[in-house]
Structures are given as C-alpha cells and as structure tokens.
Amino acid sequence: xxxxxxxxxxxxxxxxxxxxxxxxxxxxxxxxxxxxxxxxxxxxxxxxxxxxxxxxxxxxxxxxxxxxxxxxxxxxxxxxxxxxxxxxxxxxxxxxxxxxxxxxxxxxxxxxxxxxxxxxxxxxxxxxxxxxxxxxxxxxxxxxxxxxxxxxxxxxxxxxxxxxxxxxxxxxxxxxxxxxxxxxxxxxxxxxxxxxxxxxxxxxxxxxxxxxxxxxxxxxxxxxxxxxxxxxxxxxxxxxxxxxxxxxxxxxxxxxxxxxxxxxxxxxxxxxxxxxxxxxxxxxxxxxxxxxxxxxxxxxxxxxxxxxxxxxxxxxxxxxxxxxxxxxxxxxxxxxxxxxxxxxxxxxxxxxxxxxxxxxxxxxxxxxxxxxxxxxxxxxxxxxxxxxxxxxxxxxxxxxxxxxxxxxxxxxxxxxxxxxxxxxxxxxxxxxxxxxxxxxxxxxxxxxxxxxxxxxxxxxxxxxxxxxxxxxxxxxxxxxxxxxxxxxxxxxxxxxxxxxxxxxxxxxxxxxxxxxxxxxxxxxxxxxxxxxxxxxxxxxxxxxxxxxxxxxxxxxxxxxxxxxxxx
Numbered sequence: 062x063x064x065x066x067x068x069x070x071x072x073x074x075x076x077x078x079x080x081x082x083x084x085x086x087x088x089x090x091x092x093x094x095x096x097x098x099x100x101x102x103x104x105x106x107x108x109x110x111x112x113x114x115x116x117x118x119x120x121x122x123x124x125x126x127x128x129x130x131x132x133x134x135x136x137x138x139x140x141x142x143x144x145x146x147x148x149x150x151x152x153x154x155x156x157x158x159x160x161x162x163x164x165x166x167x168x169x170x171x172x173x174x175x176x177x178x179x180x181x182x183x184x185x186x187x188x189x190x191x192x193x194x195x196x197x198x199x200x201x202x203x204x205x206x207x208x209x210x211x212x213x214x215x216x217x218x219x220x221x222x223x224x225x226x227x228x229x230x231x232x233x234x235x236x237x238x239x240x241x242x243x244x245x246x247x248x249x250x251x252x253x254x255x256x257x258x259x260x261x262x263x264x265x266x267x268x269x270x271x272x273x274x275x276x277x278x279x280x281x282x283x284x285x286x287x288x289x290x291x292x293x294x295x296x297x298x299x300x301x302x303x304x305x306x307x308x309x310x311x312x313x314x315x316x317x318x319x320x321x322x323x324x325x326x327x328x329x330x331x332x333x334x335x336x337x338x339x340x341x342x343x344x345x346x347x348x349x350x351x352x353x354x355x356x357x358x359x360x361x362x363x364x365x366x367x368x369x370x371x372x373x374x375x376x377x378x379x380x381x382x383x384x385x386x387x388x389x390x391x392x393x394x395x396x397x398x399x400x401x402x403x404x405x406x407x408x409x410x411x412x413x414x415x416x417x418x419x420x421x422x423x424x425x426x427x428x429x430x431x432x433x434x435x436x437x438x439x440x441x442x443x444x445x446x447x448x449x450x451x452x453x454x455x456x457x458x459x460x461x462x463x464x465x466x467x468x469x470x471x472x473x474x475x476x477x478x479x480x481x482x483x484x485x486x487x488x489x490x491x492x493x494x495x496x497x498x499x500x501x502x503x504x505x506x507x508x509x510x511x512x513x514x515x516x517x518x519x520x521x522x523x524x525x526x527x528x529x530x531x532x533x534x535x536x537x538x539x540x541x542x543x544x545x546x547x548x549x550x551x552x553x554x555x556x557x558x559x560x561x562x563x564x565x566x567x568x569x570x571x572x573x574x575x576x577x578x579x580x581x582x583x584x585x586x587x588x589x590x591x592x593x594x595x596x597x598x599x600x601x602x603x604x605x606x607x608x609x610x611x612x613x614x615x616x617x618x619x620x621x622x623x624x625x626x627x628x
Contacts, residue, residue: 063104070328072112079105091128099129103137110141111328113368118145132165136212143219148331150371152223159220166213169238171224171231174457179234186237187263189244191271195278199285204247214239214251218294221258225421229457236262250288253279257295261302265459269306269503276303289323293332296320301339305462309506309542313462314343337361338373345380346466348546351583355384355397363401375413375422378404383429387437390586407433424449424458428467435474436550436579436587444474448489450496462507465500468493469511473550476518487522494519510538514551521558532558549578553591560598569599 063078082101090098102125109117122138129135139162147155160170172179204210217235224232239255257279264272276299283292300316317340324333341357358381365374382404389395392406405413411426427449434441445452449471453464472493479486494515501508513535520528532555539548552575560568572595579588 076108106138106141140215155223171234173230202247204249207249210249211251233262250286253282253288257298264303272303273307290327293320293324293329359400376425379426387584428463431470472515545578545582549575
C-alpha cells in the first residue's frame with residue numbers, strides 16, 4: 062500500500078503506511094524477517110526525505126545502519142542521509158559522509174582537475190565515446206549487478222550537487238567514474254544520469270558537440286533503462302549545463318518545464334522546484350512578459366520561503382526583486398497583486414551574509430546587478446572591482462546561462478563607461494566580447510545579437526566606420542530571435558552612436574524604438590528612464606508636435622519611422 066501510494070505521488074499516505082507496517086513487525090523483526098524489514102525501513106527513509114521529515118530520516122536510518130547484514134544493504138539509506146545533511150546546508154559534513162560511503166564501497170575519492178592521470182583518462186573516455194555510435198550505446202546490455210551500480214551512482218549523484226560549491230574541480234572525475242561503471246558493467250536505471258553528468262563534464266572542457274550529443278542520449282536512455290524517476294534530474298543538468306550552449310533559449314526553457322512536470326509526477330520535490338526556477342529564469346532572460354515573470358518568481362520565492370529552502374530562495378529573490386524594480390522603479394513595492402512574498406531591497410540582498418555563501422546565488426546576484434545597472438539605474442559605482450567573469454573563473458564555477466548573460470552586461474557596462482573613462486574598462490569589455498564571441502559560434506540564436514552589440518561598442522570606441530552597420534545588425538538579430546529587451550538596448554546604444562555622428566533624426570527614432578521595446582516587455586521604469594532622456598536631449602516640444610511612430614516588424618527586420626499626419 063505504501064509503494065502504491067508513493068507511485069501515485071501521495072507521499073504523506075505512503076509514509077503513514079510504512080510506519081504502520083513497521084508497528085506490526087515483531088521485536089525480532091531483523092532476524093526473522095530481514096529482507097521485508099530492510100525494504101520497509103528503507104522505503105520509509107526515502108519517503109521521509111522527499112517530505113523533508115529530517116527527524117524520521119535520522120531515526121529510521123540509524124536502525125538500518127545498526128542492523129544491516131551487509132554494507133551494501135545500508136547504502137540506500139546512507140544515500141538519503143547524505144542528501145538530508147546536504148539539504149540542511151551542511152556541505153562539508155555531507156561530502157565527508159559521501160566519501161566515507163565510497164571508500165567502504167571500494168570506490169575512489171574523486172580526483173581534482175589538474176591531476177595528470179585524470180586528464181589522460183578523460184581524454185581516453187572522450188575518444189572512446191566519439192567512436193561509439195548512438196545505436197551501439199543504446200544496445201549496451203543491462204548490468205548483471207544493476208542494484209549495486211545504482212547504489213554507488215546514487216552516492217555520486219548526491220555528491221555532485223555539493224561539489225558544485227565545495228570543490229567543482231572534483232566533478233569531472235565523479236562523472237568519469239559513473240561513465241566507467243556504465244560502460245564496464247552495462248546499463249541500469251542510473252545510466253541516463255551517468256551520460257548527462259559526463260555531457261556536462263565534456264561540455265565544460267570545450268567539447269560542445271560531444272556534450273550535446275551525450276545530453277540528447279541521456280534522455281533516450283531514460284526509456285531504454287526504465288529510469289523515468291530520473292527525468293527531472295536529467296532535464297535540470299542537461300538544460301542548465303549543456304543545452305543552452307547550442308539550442309535556442311526557449312527550447313531549453315521547455316525542457317525545464319517538462320522536467321518540472323515530470324518531477325511532480327514522480328514526487329521529486331527538489332528537481333521539480335529547480336526545473337521550475339530555471340524555466341522562469343529562461344523566460345526572464347528571453348524577455349518574456351515581465352508582469353508574468355514577476356508573478357512567477359514572487360510565487361516561487363514565497364513557496365521556497367515557506368519550505369525554508371534557503372539555497373534556492375536567494376536566487377529566486379534576486380530575480381523577483383529585479384523584475385519588480387524594472388516595472389516599478391528602484392525598491393518598488395509594486396507586486397502586481399497580493400503577493401505571498403515580499404523580496405528584500407536590492408542592497409539588502411547584496412549585503413545578506415547567507416547570499417554570499419549560497420551556491421550560485423552570489424553569481425546570480427552580480428549577473429543581475431550588471432543588467433539592472435545598464436537598463437535601470439545607470440549607476441555603476443558599486444559594481445564588483447574584479448568583475449563577474451574573473452570571479453567565475455577564479456571559483457571554477459560551472460557556467461550557467463544567467464552567468465553568461467551577466468558577462469554580456471558586464472562587457473556592455475564596461476564599454477559604456479570606457480567612452481568617458483579609462484581604458485581599464487575597455488579591457489574588461491574586450492574580455493567579455495571574446496567570451497560572448499566564443500558562445501555565439503556554437504549558438505547564434507542566443508548569442509549573436511549580444512556579440513554584435515559588444516562588437517559595435519568596441520568599434521565605436523575605436524572610431525570604426527563599420528560601427529553603425531554593426532549596431533543595426535545587432536538590432537535585427539535581436540528582433541529575429543525575439544530578444545525584445547536586447548533589441549531595445551541595442552537601439553539605445555545605436556542612438557548614442559548616431560547622435561555623436563550628428564544624425565539627430567536617426568538617434569531620436571532609435572531612442573523612441575527602445576522605449577517601445579521596453580514598454581512591450583513590461584519594463585515600465587526602464588521605459589520611463591528612456592523617455593526622460595528623450596525629453597532632455599530632444600526637448601519636450603519635439604515629442605509633442607512631431608510624434609514619431611515606430612513599427613516593429615519581426616518578419617523583415619526593418620524599423621520604419623512615420624510621421625503621424627496632423628488633424
């Protein structure tokens with residue numbers, strides 16, 4: 062009855078059935094009914110973790126550890142304990158426990174990137190996988206020791222989340238070991254995760270084509286191995302580490318949405334919420350309706366706050382606050398409707414000591430900080446001194462789409478400042494340009510308009526006659542790929558350029574078009590800033606008496622200024 066309830070995602074009922082089942086067992090249950098008792102206790106521990114009943118996890122797992130006849134019989138419970146300790150934010154303790162389990166299972170502790178032997182083994186695995194066809198991989202036999210493989214890879218899976226923060230240099234060896242187990246022993250229900258982790262590994266090492274191929278294979282392996290419970294995790298890892306480097310961003314968003322839906326179906330609370338967070342983040346980065354995005358993030362943050370999930374809460378709060386401010390202005394309290402959560406002010410978020418130690422949250426904050434400074438405040442006084450790209454490199458962080466977009470805004474801010482300040486800003490912008498250029502080659506859908514805008518800014522600084530055409534090309538690419546915010550931003554930057562060249566009419570048209578883009582996005586505070594600039598530069602009379610209507614045509618990429626006929 063408990064397993065049936067769990068299969069129907071009624072976890073509360075399942076937990077009750079498991080507890081009642083244990084109450085019916087005799088006092089000598091571990092000797093008389095060992096197998097049934099072990100399964101009942103283990104199922105209870107796993108269900109209690111999904112429901113975030115940490116006390117139940119602790120109490121019942123202790124009895125399993127004390128009575129298990131073989132170490133491998135403890136591993137399912139120990140895997141849950143590792144995750145429970147991790148979810149409490151006790152990362153060092155979680156890693157220590159996971160390493161202890163691996164050692165007792167005769168598994169190696171993951172080595173760090175920089176180890177010569179590891180580098181050689183990674184190269185060998187990349188070469189081997191390059192030589193295997195998809196059909197060959199899909200026809201691999203099932204592992205004769207599938208249960209043991211699953212237990213071991215479950216520990217690696219739990220470890221990956223923590224290593225991302227504690228020591229990301231160990232993640233490639235962890236992914237390599239999961240792949241070695243799969244190719245040596247055969248397929249099991251964890252094989253899809255083995256492939257997606259290694260896809261993330263090789264993608265981070267620059268093998269984007271192989272990484273993307275392995276990512277797509279990991280989804281096919283879910284059906285092949287009947288590992289449907291892992292779909293949410295595969296979707297989260299694939300979308301956030303590999304697919305965004307190749308696919309249009311809205312396609313990646315749909316992957317995360319499906320991952321969240323599947324997570325609800327299988328009772329995977331963690332990856333349900335993580336996928337939903339990534340889906341909404343991608344909508345935000347694509348420039349989808351800001352009122353909708355604001356509501357989504359306020360609702361998500363409210364739920365995370367209620368469930369005391371501090372790790373994800375900081376990231377959701379940062380995007381929620383940015384969305385609210387883009388609509389209503391700095392530290393706005395315009396939440397659209399009654400909100401279940403009121404995000405802290407922007408400065409309060411940055412000063413929060415928990416924000417500074419919470420996984421990717423500090424990098425999310427600074428990525429949004431550059432975007433907020435460029436679009437809304439035009440205040441660059443409190444930007445980080447060593448820059449976002451440098452911080453990511455120094456911490457060896459796995460690159461995320463929101464970080465990459467943050468680097469774009471860092472470069473844009475730097476070139477914007479370099480027009481009036483030192484060449485130090487220009488150097489930061491050039492590093493960002495090189496970074497975005499690399500990604501635009503693999504994914505022009507998402508990055509080509511960004512690459513062209515940074516290139517145009519550099520051309521303007523060097524007085525290149527090609528700058529004007531490059532600005533207009535950036536506008537066209539942004540429109541074709543439906544990045545309305547970046548279309549408006551490119552219009553703004555092009556407006557400054559053409560005004561400096563003495564073409565006031567073109568400058569005015571582009572500036573008005575930028576305001577229209579921001580209004581259509583829902584960024585009313587951003588549009589008001591642009592309108593104020595128009596009045597300051599071109600004067601109020603011109604706006605009132607010679608109104609310009611700009612038609613946005615996404616099919617042909619033209620901007621057509623027309624004077625409204627006066628009555």
